[in-house]
Amino acid sequence: MIAEASPRARELTERMTVFMRDHVLPAEPKYDAYRAAAGPEDHSVPPVVEELKLRAQELGLWNLFLPSESGLTQLEYAPIAELSGWSSDLAPEAINCQAPDTGNMELLHLLGTPEQAREWLEPLLAGRIRSAFAMTEPDVASSDATNIGTRIERDRDHYVITGRKWWITGAADPRCAVLILMGKTDPSAPVHRQQTMVIVPMDTPGVTVERDLSIFGRHDQHGHVELRLDGVRVPVTNVLGEEGGGFAAAQARLGPGRIHHCMRALGAAERALAMLTDRAHRRVAFGAPLAAQGMLQEQVAESRLQIEQARLLCHQACQVIDTAGNKAARHLVSMAKVAVPRAATAVIDRAIQVHGGAGLCDSTPLAAMYGWHRAMRLFDGPDEVHLQSLAKAELARTPVLPV
Template structure:
């Protein structure tokens, strides 16, 4: 880490130990008493936000705000992953706001930035991103059916979205909606993105979708847009630019999820090691059982491998931009959630029955990271992109010579 990165890392570690971990029980108790259908933020979150901001641990994800590179931010995002429900939001580095703030930073007009980006950067409101639809395979965004048709000085929006994470939170005030503005254009120029205030007439939240039975505090909303009318000035960028904006938004967003997933896996491994050192089975600690040792070692290998790949992707973004890093981002997005699931699953196994209850965070962590293999593009889409890049790669001199030699050996 750079000297700046080391300083942030130490201060964030102290903040996690002194304030975030002790607040987890308070947060969980509030949520338990409120019930799954109450999406009000527990007051302890706002207390943590103030503490983090006072310590300069705020908007770390955005280089223009923090001065941190993606590579410097990676270990910090990993730290917040140790307490994924509290620490990212406490530092104003929680999805989907991070991706939305990046989008507004890159594509919004000055008026849009003043109205929406500034309060988001200040942690005064929250936002959501409405892209996925229940009726189509949204992993191919060309399938999206929501229409956003120009009518004079307005756009009129009709359609149904789901997995609009964050929209159930009472603090959510703005949606970035992706829809079809020109069905006759080329396939990658039919979509646009537009800003829709959540209180616009015709916007109806039907429900919050649970993840493996768990209701997130911010919610994962299913939303109907029924003749929703917003000014044309709410359009982000140019009409037909939705795909380009989505790629710019999803690149950093995907890698931020992966950074946090590494922190989650580290916490799962820490819980696993603590458990096996204390639990006695067949006359000796689980830590002395060969099969358990193998699971611990495999977890350490997988975490460190994923971290190095994640840092490489962050470095490529810093050096060459999001577009140049698309293959590295696809690789880590396919690797990190699976790695986290593997490590969490092993930790659940050594905890026995306790591992599948809410007495430990493991079941909740597993559910979220299993879902992570679907959102921001399912594993299969990323693997397809990686394979296409590899199959289309031009052979260098070394590969050409080696393949020629191998062919000669076979024919002779």
């Protein structure tokens, strides 16, 4: 049984609804116009972003993803995050609940020293800087984190880092001040104790942004970059957690991050379905509105069915996180991470089809929405990794037969 939200959580959700309707969605044309004028590979920040951040803080819609800051459970935060998914370029950052900063803030909150918290966590929570998480590499199958090849070698009171990283989301943003980087400190250690996370300021000598990567031809404002690290030196006090604890820290970071992505994806699916039904009522083909055609009606019904199924799974995972912790919820989170992007891309694809040519270009947000949520089936663990984990758990389970 899904727990009921508190009165405060319901009030915040209502406040978020108004914020989205009255401020965020009307700001999208201004955001898009700035980006179009600046060019697709420009990463400067549209001024409307900071305007929305100020408004969100005034409304108390700030850092709601982190229970220690907001007092909300994951289940109570879920509908707020879902609403933010209606405008993924603007809304998550407007309320300071954007990836990858949320995961990095969680890591710094869980593992950071008081000094690390003062230097990095506090400005992140205040929205003054942004951050990136450097894990994926171009030369290995990064779906298996034990493959990571970037070396972190001890030189007295410093670490020296050498390697290449890519798909480092956020690192092209001019406000990105810090990387949390995962690399190997001891290749001879047991396989899950070889990796360590370290904090690397972006302005450290030897950190080079090689290029920004597009998603299906679209460049995001914050960027997804390829990085080169040539003899990058940071103090050993920049270790996050403990040496050899990087793999465990990555799992702790990715659990909440995965379910937060799923929450936002539900919002994108809801927006796509709303656009689909609106188009179906307004467009006439072969003498009747599209909404009157049985084939279209079936697509609408299938979309609603998929969204509701995905939402229930996402909310069940949230409730288990709240009551029993991330580890207990790991298989539910894996299920959601597979099911929710599948549902979202299916609904968005139907909306594209109903919009015809308008669904393929920037006349609507559908093409960008589809590209991002198709990519979601790869980041934070590809579908195949989650399915393999689920299969192993199911095969090891002792069936409970009816008496």
